[in-house]
Amino acid sequence: MTFREDADYSEKYARTGGGGRRLAAGGGIGSLLLVGLFLLLGGNPGDIGEILGDNTQQSSGEAGYLEGCDSAEAANTRADCRVEEAGVSTNKVWEKVLPEQAGLQYTKPGLVVFTNSTMSGCGMASANTGPFYCPADDTAYFDVSFFNQLEKLGGDNAPLAQMYIVAHEFGHHVQKIEGTLGLSNYNQPGADSNAVKIELQADCYAGIWAHHADKGEGAMLETITNDQVRSAVETAAAVGDDNIQKRSGGEVRPDLWTHGSSADRAKAFMTGYQQGTMKSCDTLGRGVYK
Numbered sequence: 001m002t003f004r005e006d007a008d009y010s011e012k013y014a015r016t017g018g019g020g021r022r023l024a025a026g027g028g029i030g031s032l033l034l035v036g037l038f039l040l041l042g043g044n045p046g047d048i049g050e051i052l053g054d055n056t057q058q059s060s061g062e063a064g065y066l067e068g069c070d071s072a073e074a075a076n077t078r079a080d081c082r083v084e085e086a087g088v089s090t091n092k093v094w095e096k097v098l099p100e101q102a103g104l105q106y107t108k109p110g111l112v113v114f115t116n117s118t119m120s121g122c123g124m125a126s127a128n129t130g131p132f133y134c135p136a137d138d139t140a141y142f143d144v145s146f147f148n149q150l151e152k153l154g155g156d157n158a159p160l161a162q163m164y165i166v167a168h169e170f171g172h173h174v175q176k177i178e179g180t181l182g183l184s185n186y187n188q189p190g191a192d193s194n195a196v197k198i199e200l201q202a203d204c205y206a207g208i209w210a211h212h213a214d215k216g217e218g219a220m221l222e223t224i225t226n227d228q229v230r231s232a233v234e235t236a237a238a239v240g241d242d243n244i245q246k247r248s249g250g251e252v253r254p255d256l257w258t259h260g261s262s263a264d265r266a267k268a269f270m271t272g273y274q275q276g277t278m279k280s281c282d283t284l285g286r287g288v289y290k
Contacts, residue, residue, distance in 0.1 A: 009069070013111055069084050083162070090170040096212075102288065104178065112142070122136050156234045189256050229273065
């Protein structure tokens with residue numbers, strides 16, 4: 001994925017995490033797989049302690065804005081800058097799409113890029129929680145070291161794959177604005193559950209971002225190629241519930257799904273990418289889109 005040289009990179013948007021918080025400490029990919037069904041791409045990090053245990057660790061560092069993310073070169077070479085500019089790009093898309101297609105005003109979410117651990121409005125978080133959106137403080141959180149785990153899940157750590165994850169979390173913010181995010185209940189899982197419908201819609205919303213991100217005035221991305229789309233699709237499939245269940249050594253249990261199957265997640269992203277409309281992403285069957 002290539003950010004355009006002539007795009008505007010002047011916005012100071014992403015903040016860094018820090019502040020000496022305490023959190024439940026996990027151990028690498030094994031722990032990630034254990035909590036993946038609940039937390040990966042959308043869960044509540046405040047509940048991570050019950051899954052990972054009671055061990056704690058300290059983080060340190062002062063919060064502030066990301067530095068040095070003011071050029072296409074930075075966005076194309078640094079994962080933290082890529083997350084920030086992906087967020088800026090996603091905001092540009094939804095500022096236009098949400099009023100046009102849903103009659104709602106878009107407001108920007110917060111964006112935090114942290115290392116090791118941070119405190120969110122939903123609780124304490126670490127890289128083991130995976131990226132997440134916290135509706136309590138309207139902020140998306142990312143530890144970019146998570147991207148290194150994607151290949152272990154069978155996904156692709158390519159730039160557009162990383163940006164798909166950013167756009168997915170911002171999709172949850174759109175759902176917060178729509179008033180539907182609260183319908184998701186991880187305590188009532190299943191292939192046909194509202195939790196899965198909400199997650200698949202966020203995948204589809206990520207596809208909407210990709211559909212529009214390289215088009216029109218102010219577009220931040222060069223034309224997206226088929227290979228880049230393939231990397232995002234592979235990553236969407238990698239974080240499917242069935243794939244994570246298999247890789248954690250268990251059986252495939254659709255009755256425990258909270259995010260959707262690999263096939264459904266890949267399909268949802270492609271639907272949004274090909275159609276570019278919220279109407280095509282109406283997994284809840286609301287029928288409210290223009």
